[in-house]
Amino acid sequence: MGFFARLFKKKPKNDKYQMGLHKSKQSFDNLKKLLDESHDINDDLFDAIEDLLISADIGVETVLHFTNELRKEVEHQKFSQPSEISSIIVDKLFEIYLKDEFVDTTLKYVEGDVNVYLFVGVNGVGKTTTIGKLAKQYKDQGKKVLMVAGDTFRAGAIEQLREWSLRAKVDFFSKEAQTDPSSVIFEALNKAKNENYDLVLIDTAGRLQNKINLMNELSKMKRVIEKVIPEGANETLLVIDATTGQNGMNQAQVFNEATDLSGIVLTKLDGTAKGGIVLAIRHLYNLPIKYVGLGEKIDDLVPFDIEDYIYNLFKGFF
């Protein structure tokens, strides 16, 4: 039995994944069906595996790398039955994620400091919702949290963040719409420093007009943060909507080139997301997924756990 297959003997740590990944699981169930119903290991089978994994949002480049590894392993182990492949497929996918290294999915937090998390990403991906959910988690741990409306582009965005601050019962800082986001951030951080806040969560407008503008906007925000907090933001998190598949991948590429990201929050995994995007992002951009959104409610944000994630996608395999 492969290393990762042993996982299936354990119970998952977080039940939320089971509910949340219910739909994503279907593409992987089809893979199991394909392996069970095929009679020979041949090029047609590998083509069909590739098609299924691509349709699960793993991305062409990552899938080709994966099937290459899979072919080598099948030869090495002298497999002749398609069903035998299912015993190594999970291990191989897991290796893509781990890449022989420890993946730190925790958010950097220093006790006693003013910790700053900056959230970037395009409109509608779930930045505001994620900030609200995370604010509640830190508030529940007794931390003094300030939510900052750095998305001054739309008045509605400011209002929406205010509502989440009420739900999470944390403080909120904003200025009128169209104010320069950097000046909002500057004032908010000074307030946080003077009033001993533990954590500042900053929402930003995700405007992807072009890469140069995006770079300038983000680097200006970072400069302003460093003026008040010399160590800068503890985390710069890109929020991606998992249901957007290839679009989400393009956003990861542009934002990754425009600024120094520390990780990804992948939202809406409970929706029609195919789930494979986790592997594609990790393989292509080397960015850890730190949190995943598994619903619209305040408690539906959980730390990313590769074991729980793969367990729930591949439950039917063993």
Ligand SMILES: Nc1nc2c(ncn2[C@@H]2O[C@H](COP(=O)(O)OP(=O)(O)OP(=O)(O)O)[C@@H](O)[C@H]2O)c(=O)[nH]1
């Ligand atoms: N199902 C589901 N919906 C989510 C999740 N996260 C956010 N949403 C929904 O996605 C929609 C957009 O979320 P917002 O938080 O407003 O997104 P935003 O990135 O702040 O968008 P802008 O304010 O337009 O920049 C809302 O209807 C949220 O309820 C999630 O994990 N699962």
